[in-house]
Amino acid sequence: MITRNSATKEWLDTVMKSYKRNDPGIVEKTIMALTLLEQLSVEGLDFIFKGEISLMLLLDSHNRFSLDIDILLPDKPKNLEDIFNRICSNGMFKSWSEDKRKTPSNVPKVHYGFVWNSTIDGTERTVLLDILFQETGNRELLKIPIKHRVIETVPPEVPVKVQSVDSLLGDKLTAFAPNTTGIPYAVEKEVEIIKQLFDLGILFDELNNLNSVHTSFTQNCLQELSYRQLRLNEEVVLNDCFDTALTLVYKGAYKTENFSRLMKGIRGFKNFVFNSSYSQEDAIRSAAKVMYLVQTILSGKDKYEKFETPEVVRELTINDPKWSKLNKIKKTDPEAFFYLFNAVKLLGG
Template identity: 40%
Template sequence: MITEKNFSKDWIFNICNLLRKGKNKADPELTEKVIIALFLLESIKNTGLKFIFKGGTALLLLLNKIHRFSIDIDILVERDINNSLLIKMFRDLVNGSNIFYEFEELDRISTKIIKKTHFKFYYKSILDGRNKYILLDIVFDANPFIELIEKEISCDLLDIDGEIIKVSVPSIEGILADKLTAFAPNTTGIPYGVNKELEIIKQLFDISILFNDVKNLNVVSETFKNVAIQELGYR
């Protein structure tokens, strides 16, 4: 489990020093947000909700080295999961947490084509006392990934004690396939000219890192087809 030690200034600044590149230390605010995002992931897992953890933050668990910080939690759940059940789970999560004090739902979309929602989980920063949040993105749909693996919620950012919680994540090949679909602006991907250039750059950076660890391009190919079909269905 993620310990209380992670939520102290000493721990955060120590991690910033450990992740130093040349004269540049890691940003303390981003470091805190990543730690709290992973704590949110662990807390959601402890609610009993079944989900697949994907997206950029999942790379912190999949790869042996931290290449960039990602501060959102992206999960995939079955389409028949009831939204009111999620809200009850999250209310219980917040009521039992010493980190999160509130949550709210944003921009719920529910049609025959796509069902997704977003939640903000609020916390008070140990660094400056300001109220901040972690964004949770949820898509309700079938699993398109050929390979899923169980990964421990553990990385160089975290102090862990006792049982290490595991979550279901796509393999490196699966995450790569998912990210490759971003590069088709008129179909499955991120459109050009809508102020999402930074998102495109992040996807490209992640792809460059993931390719170094890919073992099976057939899995990439088959997963890409599945994800592309799913993404086309949302358009």
């Protein structure tokens, strides 16, 4: 379990020694988000933890902070408010309230805010809990303990249900499609788009089963299209993902306005990465992985190629004139080029 010490200024100061380049407010909010997650589980709420923080628990390689909790419930429990009241009565949070933010009318989603007094400056701050009421479907699920280096824990461990890497990878593709099912360009949420790209790059490196990714994508894609009342199919959404990734790879030579928005997102994303940056080159590498993943799904593949060493690209060249400008990436980033080459190959180039 997470100790009460995790919510103290002394603990935050200790943690910040390992995250000197990050905003302490973001680190503290991540700690409190994990605390809220654990309290929901302790109080007996049976949910699937599907938000970005689940990647922090699932993968050691996932090195970015997240500030909100996203969970999935089949329907609203009658005792949900009682659970929230009990969580606040234990002293970690002062109060809770429903956040009446605007949600697309057909999305069965509610938002709650949990308030605590920051140890940084004593001001009230809020962790958001987003609940999507939806059946589990055929998502691949795992049970993992709530453990991470930003929190202090003692036995017994508190487990939560999360989606598998492959299941999350399929879900994330639908979020990285700004013109269809994803976070749109036009709402000043460029950082959120880049968060999805970052996560896709990390998850791709841990990919196990393409069929599981495809199954997850199909389920989530069709659901999101239904919520938005869009008469589109999976192929359109996948091509949206591909096109968005390509916009980054071409560095402004393609869809200049969208490229500028994505670059704004990259610049704003730096505070969320553990002690490091996420450069344009890093984003292009992630985008190349997305382009290849999309083409494997569109081609119906169940096998995929993985980059091993720079030597593997030495003899590779993209000959199709439509895509040949991508050869410039070969010298600067062999890994990105490897995935671009294989994506173009699946396109018949």
